[in-house]
Each structure stands twice: as structure tokens, then as C-alpha cells.
């Protein structure tokens with residue numbers, strides 16, 4: 001299969017500041033990925049704050065509390081914007097690579113008591129079907145050789161290093177824990193070796209005004 005190519009680029013103003021949005025595409029399959037880039041990332045000697053964010057429509061766009069994805073996405077963009085320099089690869093591998101509809105099927109099995117891994121296996125998939133190697137190719141196309149990677153997932157670090165991207169530091173990304181995703185985070189830690197720290201300050205954040213056990217800014 002031929003390598004992914006950089007095919008489009010434009011400005012993208014966001015609530016976190018002005019990014020460049022860069023589009024990538026595989027010539028044959030037309031499978032797409034994108035990156036949001038802020039600041040000058042051309043200085044190869046200074047590692048770039050970077051996030052590989054796997055697509056999660058439910059968490060990223062629909063405010064789902066079943067996972068930590070939406071919170072990680074906004075936190076990563078905010079951290080990049082605070083540094084004024086960084087890259088977020090939006091890796092279009094929905095549902096750990098099984099797709100949106102199969103993720104909904106996996107959620108249905110989780111409603112019946114399975115954990116996130118058991119549900120994938122019951123549907124005939126591997127625990128994680130993603131391939132992160134394309135992200136190394138995207139970093140290369142962007143001229144990024146060294147990254148400080150925002151992640152709790154050791155596999156992302158390993159795959160980048162094997163592909164020649166120097167991960168100089170892992171920057172933890174523990175945000176958005178709540179009563180609906182705490183079991184999911186536990187499973188990722190215990191069965192997938194993710195570095196999850198249960199953050200007691202943010203864990204079950206109680207708003208004194210509405211007592212909602214979800215992460216949000218307390219009401220006035």
C-alpha cells in the first residue's frame with residue numbers, strides 16, 4: 001500500500017486559538033486523517049508538544065461521558081495553545097479501529113455487563129484494531145522528528161519510537177474521569193497497560209449547586 005500524502009491545508013480558527021488544519025489521504029483507499037498545527041514546528045531541535053487523538057464521535061462531538069476522549073481532546077488543544085506550538089493528529093480510527101456502528105454494538109454489550117475489551121472480543125475483533133504507524137508518517141510529512149507526546153497509552157510511544165520519531169517525554173493526560181467512565185479507565189489500566197492515574201481532585205467532581213457527578217465548572 002502506498003504511503004499517506006499531504007493533500008490540503010488551510011487556517012482553522014478555534015476556541016483554543018488559530019491552527020493550521022492539514023489534510024492527509026491515502027492515494028488508493030482515500031482514507032483520510034488530519035492534523036491541527038499551531039506555531040512554528042520547523043525547528044527540529046526543539047521537541048514538539050504532540051497528541052495522537054483517535055476519533056471518538058460520541059466523546060469528541062456528542063459530549064459522551066462513557067469515555068475520556070472529549071476531555072482529552074479539549075485539554076490537548078488547550079495545552080498546545082498555551083505553549084503556542086504543537087500538533088494534534090486527529091487519527092480517524094473510530095472505536096479503536098472497529099468503526100462507529102461496531103462501537104455502538106460494543107456499548108450494547110457493555111450495557112449487559114461486559115468490559116470494553118470483552119465486548120470487542122465478543123464481536124470478533126481484537127482488543128485494539130488501531131494502527132498508529134500512519135501517525136509517524138504524518139509527523140514526518142510535517143517535518144516533526146521529536147515529540148513530547150500527550151498520552152497514557154504505551155503503545156503509541158512504542159510505535160512512534162520504532163518508526164523513528166523520537167519521543168523525548170510522555171506528558172500524562174488524565175482528565176474527565178467521572179462515574180460513567182471510571183470502569184472503562186480501570187480496564188484500560190489493568191488489561192491494556194495504560195498509565196491511568198485516578199485524579200482524586202477531578203474524580204467525581206461534585207458541583208455544590210447541582211450535585212452532578214460529572215466534570216463541569218460548578219454553577220454559580
Ligand SMILES: Nc1nc2c(ncn2[C@@H]2O[C@H](COP(=O)(O)OP(=O)(O)OP(=O)(O)O)[C@@H](O)[C@H]2O)c(=O)[nH]1
Nearest residue numbers: 054055056067093094095096103106116151152153
Ligand atoms: N471498541 C471500543 N472503542 C472505544 C470504546 N470507548 C472508546 N473507544 C475508542 O477508543 C479510542 C480512544 O482510545 P483510548 O483507549 O480512550 O485512548 P488512547 O487513544 O488509546 O490513549 P490516550 O492517548 O491515553 O488517550 C477512540 O477511537 C474511541 O472511539 C469502547 O468501549 N469500545
Ligand SMILES: [Zn+2]
Nearest residue numbers: 056059067069
Ligand atoms: Zn471516546
